[in-house]
């Protein structure tokens with residue numbers, strides 16, 4: 684069994700997840716590249732390995748129980764434990780998302796991935812995380828899920844959305860509940876916002892690079908033992924709920 688620090692990143696085949704893999708891999712960690720599509724997964728693993736990262740592929744669809752169970756088995760067989768889980772996979776669900784005309788099916792799909800997927804993966808990985816000396820969980824949220832920012836002066840949280848933004852509000856609330864339940868353990872769990880980052884998610888309209896978008900998640904994945912838990916961060920510090 685490996686004593687090396689092991690991280691699993693969901694949705695690591697591209698965008699911010701790929702850059703988190705790059706950043707954590709540069710620390711000499713072993714990186715599980717969670718991705719649902721075999722070709723995209725293997726291409727990302729090959730690219731990371733070519734850049735010196737100790738990467739391995741983890742077939743993983745966060746909406747699929749069997750896939751998530753198999754991913755936990757794969758990591759258990761390979762390493763016997765998991766140190767860091769980054770729940771990065773996410774979707775916007777497409778549009779239109781104005782609450783007065785949104786298709787409820789879009790809301791269901793987005794919540795299934797962005798919220799239930801996180802719970803499914805986290806709970807499958809928890810037995811492995813509990814075997815780590817310093818377990819960390821990072822949930823990739825978004826400032827658009829901040830109700831304070833949505834309703835505050837100078838709202839900059841983007842388009843009206845009944846699916847994507849509320850899914851991140853829901854994810855933040857779930858993150859707080861995990862932190863409360865895990866308060867007496869050594870597991871630190873926090874939510875991160877990458878900022879508006881140029882990726883497939885927004886047609887590459889974001890103003891930050893994926894590398895910049897990965898920075899807060901990398902910081903939360905490497906928190907010291909006395910670090911925060913149950914909080915919501917961006918580069919500049921905490922984000923109000």
Ligand SMILES: NC(=O)c1ccc[n+]([C@@H]2O[C@H](COP(=O)([O-])OP(=O)(O)OC[C@H]3O[C@@H](n4cnc5c(N)ncnc54)[C@H](OP(=O)(O)O)[C@@H]3O)[C@@H](O)[C@H]2O)c1
Nearest residue numbers: 694696698699744745771772773823825879880882883884
């Ligand atoms: N970009 C931004 O400005 C921004 C801002 C705030 C928050 N975020 C959050 O940051 C995270 C990463 O987004 P990104 O911008 O890097 O987007 P992206 O480039 O579209 O990447 C999303 C990743 O999630 C994966 N994914 C989606 N559904 C999945 C599923 N069911 N199972 C496994 N993987 C799945 C995608 O895999 P496929 O390649 O197979 O589709 C892809 O690897 C998301 O949670 C997003 O909400 C992004």
